[in-house]
Amino acid sequence: MKKLISLQKIHKGYQLGKNFVPIIKGVDIEINKGEFIVLMGPSGSGKTTLMNVLGCLDVPEKGNYFLDGQDVSRMSEDELSEIRNKYIGFVFQSFNLIPDLTVLENVSLPSLYAGNEDIGKAKKILEEIGLGERLEHQPSELSGGQRQRVAIARALINSPDIIFADEPTGNLDSKSGKEVMEIFRKLNEGGTTIILVTHDALTASFASRTIDLKDGLII
Ligand code: ADP
Ligand code: MG
Numbered sequence: 688m689k690k691l692i693s694l695q696k697i698h699k700g701y702q703l704g705k706n707f708v709p710i711i712k713g714v715d716i717e718i719n720k721g722e723f724i725v726l727m728g729p730s731g732s733g734k735t736t737l738m739n740v741l742g743c744l745d746v747p748e749k750g751n752y753f754l755d756g757q758d759v760s761r762m763s764e765d766e767l768s769e770i771r772n773k774y775i776g777f778v779f780q781s782f783n784l785i786p787d788l789t790v791l792e793n794v795s796l797p798s799l800y801a802g803n804e805d806i807g808k809a810k811k812i813l814e815e816i817g818l819g820e821r822l823e824h825q826p827s828e829l830s831g832g833q834r835q836r837v838a839i840a841r842a843l844i845n846s847p848d849i850i851f852a853d854e855p856t857g858n859l860d861s862k863s864g865k866e867v868m869e870i871f872r873k874l875n876e877g878g879t880t881i882i883l884v885t886h887d888a889l890t891a892s893f894a895s896r897t898i899d900l901k902d903g904l905i906i
Pocket of ligand 2 (some may be wrong): 705734736853
């Protein structure tokens with residue numbers, strides 16, 4: 688198994704006024720290519736904070752993070768953005784689609800940002816994900832489950848090695864949630880590494896490994 692992620696003694700907190708509040712307090716994680724990881728833990732335990740570091744949206748104060756052998760823990764904003772474009776797709780609980788853009792425009796947007804706009808590919812992914820009939824719709828015309836599938840299609844447009852999903856079924860009814868999880872399962876079977884935060888036991892059952900976070904530490 689090829690190692691994809693290596694976190695070593697990672698610390699991450701927030702400056703609140705004069706006080707520094709530590710949230711992630713020395714976390715070590717190793718993840719191999721092709722794993723399906725579920726990150727669980729009580730609300731406020733630091734799951735999103737840790738995901739933001741793992742997803743190269745934020746840098747830690749202390750510790751090292753090697754992604755595919757590159758030390759990303761001290762990279763600049765521009766370097767991180769390049770790493771994200773190359774390796775990473777994100778899916779969020781609240782979908783985060785742009786309301787004024789069509790489904791097709793939402794999905795192709797990250798390819799435009801990566802300097803490689805590919806509307807044909809966006810269309811193909813949306814067809815594969817069962818939304819071929821919805822290309823010109825606005826997000827507001829879709830159900831929650833459909834919106835989350837659009838968000839997954841958007842996460843796939845730059846062919847990421849890793850998908851990070853932060854409570855992707857949190858706003859969905861159980862049937863749509865299960866459909867969304869089946870898509871993640873298929874992607875994982877195709878070789879994509881999945882790292883997903885959830886509270887829900889059914890969602891967690893899709894994982895090949897569960898990591899439990901409590902008070903900023905792995906237990
Ligand atoms: P979880 O996702 O497990 O619910 P979070 O990582 O979102 O936990 O939050 C962990 C703690 O960090 C919470 O106490 C939260 O209030 C705090 N926190 C999160 N984001 C920020 C921020 N941008 N600034 C200050 N504090 C934050
Ligand atoms: Mg969270």
